[in-house]
Amino acid sequence: MRSDANIAGPMTDPVPGPRTESTGEDVSRETPPPMDDTPIGRAAQLAVEALGRAGEGLPRPEQTRVIVVANQKGGVGKTTTTVNLAASLALHGGRVLVIDLDPQGNASTALGIDHHAEVPSIYDVLVESKPLAEVVQPVPDVEGLFCAPATIDLAGAEIELVSLVARESRLQRAIQAYEQPLDYVLIDCPPSLGLLTVNALVAGQEVLIPIQCEYYALEGLGQLLRNVDLVRGHLNPTLHVSTILLTMYDGRTRLASQVADEVRTHFGDEVLKTSIPRSVRISEAPSYGQTVLTYDPGSSGALSYLEAAREIALKGVGVSYDPTHAHFGAQSNPSMAEGIQ
Ligand SMILES: Nc1ncnc2c1ncn2[C@@H]1O[C@H](COP(=O)(O)OP(=O)(O)OP(=O)(O)O)[C@@H](O)[C@H]1O
Numbered sequence: 001m002r003s004d005a006n007i008a009g010p011m012t013d014p015v016p017g018p019r020t021e022s023t024g025e026d027v028s029r030e031t032p033p034p035m036d037d038t039p040i041g042r043a044a045q046l047a048v049e050a051l052g053r054a055g056e057g058l059p060r061p062e063q064t065r066v067i068v069v070a071n072q073k074g075g076v077g078k079t080t081t082t083v084n085l086a087a088s089l090a091l092h093g094g095r096v097l098v099i100d101l102d103p104q105g106n107a108s109t110a111l112g113i114d115h116h117a118e119v120p121s122i123y124d125v126l127v128e129s130k131p132l133a134e135v136v137q138p139v140p141d142v143e144g145l146f147c148a149p150a151t152i153d154l155a156g157a158e159i160e161l162v163s164l165v166a167r168e169s170r171l172q173r174a175i176q177a178y179e180q181p182l183d184y185v186l187i188d189c190p191p192s193l194g195l196l197t198v199n200a201l202v203a204g205q206e207v208l209i210p211i212q213c214e215y216y217a218l219e220g221l222g223q224l225l226r227n228v229d230l231v232r233g234h235l236n237p238t239l240h241v242s243t244i245l246l247t248m249y250d251g252r253t254r255l256a257s258q259v260a261d262e263v264r265t266h267f268g269d270e271v272l273k274t275s276i277p278r279s280v281r282i283s284e285a286p287s288y289g290q291t292v293l294t295y296d297p298g299s300s301g302a303l304s305y306l307e308a309a310r311e312i313a314l315k316g317v318g319v320s321y322d323p324t325h326a327h328f329g330a331q332s333n334p335s336m337a338e339g340i341q
């Protein structure tokens with residue numbers, strides 16, 4: 001794993017082009033931005049903008065940033081966020097590894113990575129002590145993006161890990177022993193707080209919590225935050241919640257903006273200014289083994305993940321982010337979401 005402070009610089013490696021062009025109207029349910037009136041014109045304008053942004057390069061982190069994407073609530077956008085942020089960071093020129101730590105293997109699927117039972121996987125790394133380098137595969141279509149897949153074996157790992165030496169820090173050791181240079185490692189956690197998630201929390205410095213903009217959005221988060229505190233106190237002093245990302249934001253509903261407001265009140269600066277709109281393109285992409293960045297690079301979903309990636313990269317080097325896409329931001333409204341429990 002890279003830890004050389006001297007190689008910081010713009011992420012200006014060649015940027016691969018997208019495989020698919022935008023072909024029609026994006027069916028995101030967000031309020032459309034004030035652009036060209038026609039659907040095709042708007043899509044074309046967004047595509048050009050997305051590609052321009054992807055190519056502009058971003059500052060490299062001084063050390064590999066290991067980001068744990070966690071929320072024990074199911075279906076809040078952990079996997080979607082992991083793969084699309086990872087692709088965005090790679091398109092911005094970074095070298096990025098996605099570690100699929102969910103036995104469902106959804107991140108592997110979304111990245112077009114083979115993960116049937118015989119494929120060397122993160123299970124072999126955690127339980128059989130196989131080197132991480134032996135299971136990592138390059139992601140087709142996105143240069144600089146790699147994936148350590150999860151197979152169904154991983155479902156048994158929660159139990160099998162219990163009796164192993166250093167059961168909480170096996171992923172941390174594997175990442176530390178990985179010698180390829182990386183700018184980011186993104187770990188997609190399962191919707192639970194078991195040993196797999198604990199391994200991720202021990203391995204990472206940062207926790208990214210995706211929060212779905214719906215009622216009860218904050219329910220259960222207290223438990224995750226307490227686990228982060230416990231791991232920081234006992235096993236990993238560098239761990240902190242660095243990023244909250246609002247997902248499936250529907251600008252047409254009052255509820256979404258109320259939840260967003262509540263989350264911002266609780267977490268302040270950790271909440272990204274960019275939120276991810278609810279977008280059919282985002283939900284369609286995995287069934288084609290693609291991220292939304294290659295599936296429909298001009299869609300609002302692709303743009304919002306590129307923006308979120310930019311914000312994360314800039315925050316990481318202490319540069320304040322200047323939002324240029326006001327339509328991705330959440331609006332303030334009186335609160336009615338549940339508080340943290
Ligand atoms: N911004 C979005 N717009 C529309 N659909 C979305 C969006 N983000 C995620 N989805 C869809 O919501 C569902 C849940 O998303 P995802 O699988 O990323 O959540 P998760 O937190 O990883 O779930 P799990 O807890 O099961 O691992 C998926 O069908 C996904 O395609």
Ligand SMILES: [Mg+2]
Nearest residue numbers: 078079102106
């Ligand atoms: Mg998931």
